Amino acid sequence: MSYPGSRAVLLESGVAFVVLGAVIAVVLLVSGTVSRVSHPLWLDESITALLANDPRFTHAVRAIRSGVENNPPTYYLFLWPITHVLGGLGAVGLRVFAGVSMVLALIGLYATCRLYFERERAIVGTLAVAAHPLVVAQMFEIRFYGAWLAASTWLVFAILAPTGGAGHAGTGQPRRGRTGRDHDHGRTGRGPPGGPGAARVTSGRGHLRRHRGAGRRARQPG
Numbered sequence: 001m002s003y004p005g006s007r008a009v010l011l012e013s014g015v016a017f018v019v020l021g022a023v024i025a026v027v028l029l030v031s032g033t034v035s036r037v038s039h040p041l042w043l044d045e046s047i048t049a050l051l052a053n054d055p056r057f058t059h060a061v062r063a064i065r066s067g068v069e070n071n072p073p074t075y076y077l078f079l080w081p082i083t084h085v086l087g088g089l090g091a092v093g094l095r096v097f098a099g100v101s102m103v104l105a106l107i108g109l110y111a112t113c114r115l116y117f118e119r120e121r122a123i124v125g126t127l128a129v130a131a132h133p134l135v136v137a138q139m140f141e142i143r144f145y146g147a148w149l150a151a152s153t154w155l156v157f158a159i160l161a162p163t164g165g166a167g168h169a170g171t172g173q174p175r176r177g178r179t180g181r182d183h184d185h186g187r188t189g190r191g192p193p194g195g196p197g198a199a200r201v202t203s204g205r206g207h208l209r210r211h212r213g214a215g216r217r218a219r220q221p222g
Helices: 006-031 043-052 057-065 074-085 091-114 119-130 133-138 145-160 181-188 196-219
Strands: none
Touching: 006 091, 006 119, 043 057, 043 074, 043 091, 057 074, 074 091, 074 145, 091 119, 091 133, 091 145, 119 133
């Protein structure tokens, strides 16, 4: 079975992003937990909101350097421009940004799995991680967790993605299980039936039979 190349995986991941986002929205509506998106800010979230909505990015960076935030400013390199392009973000907007970041992280995991597994297995693995209590708890937290996970999963995808064609490591060849015929030939050095490997085995067996016959004759009484 051949597996999709990186381009096909990216296109498939775009569809998966929309589907997963819709599933999360439905779960929020059905479970009555939509209030998580509009929940008032916690103290650490208030710090994030103040820095993200700071009129000047240099002022925000100086505040971080002075100890207002105990995490590196990398997160704000992405959040601050988006906040100001949209004219500022309140609690709901920032929580939506956090949720989108977490969904991107899960889709990055799905994309990486699709490089090595069938679609069904990639879906199961992604949903298993999505159901983890830490992912559920941090889904809409206005902190860097979702963005950090998204950056990590997509970095792994970029490292492992084939440079061209389908198949494992961009070889363009279908990947088989450990019990496949090609694996057996590679591990034992035997070629296909009737090939040079089979000839070597047949020759070795004939030599062994002749050696045993000569030994028996030497042991017989004269």
